[in-house]
Amino acid sequence: MKKLLLATLLLLGIVTTASAQLPKVMLKSIDGKSVSTDTLSNNGKPFIIDFFATWCKPCNRELTAISEVYEEWQEETGVKVIAVSIDQAQNINKVKPLVDNHGWQYEVLLDPNSDFKRALGIQTIPYVIVCDGNGKIVSKHNGYTEGAEEELIEEVRKLVNK
Template sequence: MKKTFAIIMLLCALAPLAQAQLPAVTLKTIDGRTVRTDTLNNGGKPFIIDFFATWCKPCNRELKAINEVYADWKEETGVKLIAVSIDQAQNINKLKPMVDEQGWEYEVLLDPNGDFKRALGVQLIPYVLIVDGNGKIAYKHNGYTDGAENELIEKVRELLSK
């Protein structure tokens, strides 16, 4: 009995690591198109998913810092960034003006009910995932400090060199 319990506990502990693929959640884009998250891809190249909210100062600093180097990242690696807003429905009207004002060229998805966030076990934002060219989650990071975007591009480069 103890052995069975130990095996079950081990499997439960490893379960989050086994979740390699993105869960299937239906979201909308900022312009109203429907997208299933399990179909997100970048043509065989890695992509970044960044959970944020308009009211989250560290999130906005992170996305602004990435925006400053994003064109170089795309040219060098082909990576793309998908920003997922967890703003509640009543705040979504603030989102498009903010994205336009910042000049973000990211694909922006809306997760107002937190379905995608919950399916991935995201507790705090900013929260970043890097998904490899095969659609498997290769890296997760929570929080933002100045310069952390450099770690993201390094992880993308590592994936491309494998």
């Protein structure tokens, strides 16, 4: 009985995660424009949301590793990366110089109060969400190890080749 209950709960968790929409939170872009997170999209193609902070070394390594192959990913799948900084208000001024120094070509949003992070139930960063072309969350990952970006593009490829 316990095994059946556990299996049911796990299946419900997978189904819930797989079909979850992005919550509505108002953020600012790195250029100061207001953005509602429930409208994030990529013209019907998959997109990746990567939560980071300027002080988070694994976050910066992950975004740099993706940056090195990002152009190839875009050509192959049309994927877009949206980087969301959770730096607090007093450190927001460090985000743009970091992005510029690394040459990251991502859409960058600012979540200084961690409202979006909290709405998604995220505890630690780096944290990556893969969304399908309809904005539904299809997978989530936290932490970064070298080479993990290959797992991300594989998930995107599966969405594109459905």
